[in-house]
């Protein structure tokens with residue numbers, strides 16, 4: 476796996492990118508990003524849920540979750556970048572969703588939430604830029620309540636050798652321009668969640684062959700304890 480961008484550099488990249496992030500990410504992913512978000516929100520969020528969107532960015536997934544969780548639900552949007560969250564806040568204000576949301580900044584590899592705080596924990600395209608994606612995934616698991624659901628979408632390795640070779644060449648070019656790569660690379664975190672005790676509800680690969688996304692939902696068993704790693 477490619478070495479992650481330094482966290483301060485990453486924060487700077489997203490600060491500069493924030494206002495154009497939505498359309499740029501949509502363009503680069505040929506709109507598969509939105510499909511991944513929809514799949515995880517549809518499969519995890521129910522009316523009244525307490526939801527965490529970790530690495531929420533401009534709120535594309537968090538706002539979708541807030542609409543689905545309804546008036547009795549609540550969504551916490553957590554991100555490294557205040558600038559990305561500012562865009563999310565503007566969008567939420569326009570939609571009249573602000574009273575169902577909390578905004579919080581920090582590092583999702585060390586989430587500032589107690590064990591078992593949320594019914595649903597989401598991460599769409601935010602595990603891929605992390606310096607330690609497995610530790611980030613374990614944090615998602617820790618803060619989910621027993622019986623809760625963890626829904627993720629992230630960049631993954633292409634399936635075939637040829638596609639992996641070609642994608643590697645393209646990635647080499649993209650990584651010279653962090654505003655283009657956004658610090659994202661293919662990661663593989665599902666085994667870490669399974670080792671923590673999570674049960675895989677479904678997993679699928681979507682997106683374009685050279686830049687696929689792994690989309691999955693893991694359930695935290697009701698009899699699990701948060702201390703299990």
Ligand SMILES: C[S@@+](CC[C@H](N)C(=O)[O-])C[C@H]1O[C@@H](n2cnc3c(N)ncnc32)[C@H](O)[C@@H]1O
Pocket residue numbers: 482485486489500512529530531532533534535536553554555556559581582583584598599600601604605606657659
């Ligand atoms: C590719 S964007 C994804 C944003 C959003 N979830 C979406 O679906 O579009 C990655 C996000 O992860 C955030 N991020 C990167 N490293 C982070 C970290 N260590 N802790 C919290 N957020 C982080 C970035 O600031 C950025 O908003």
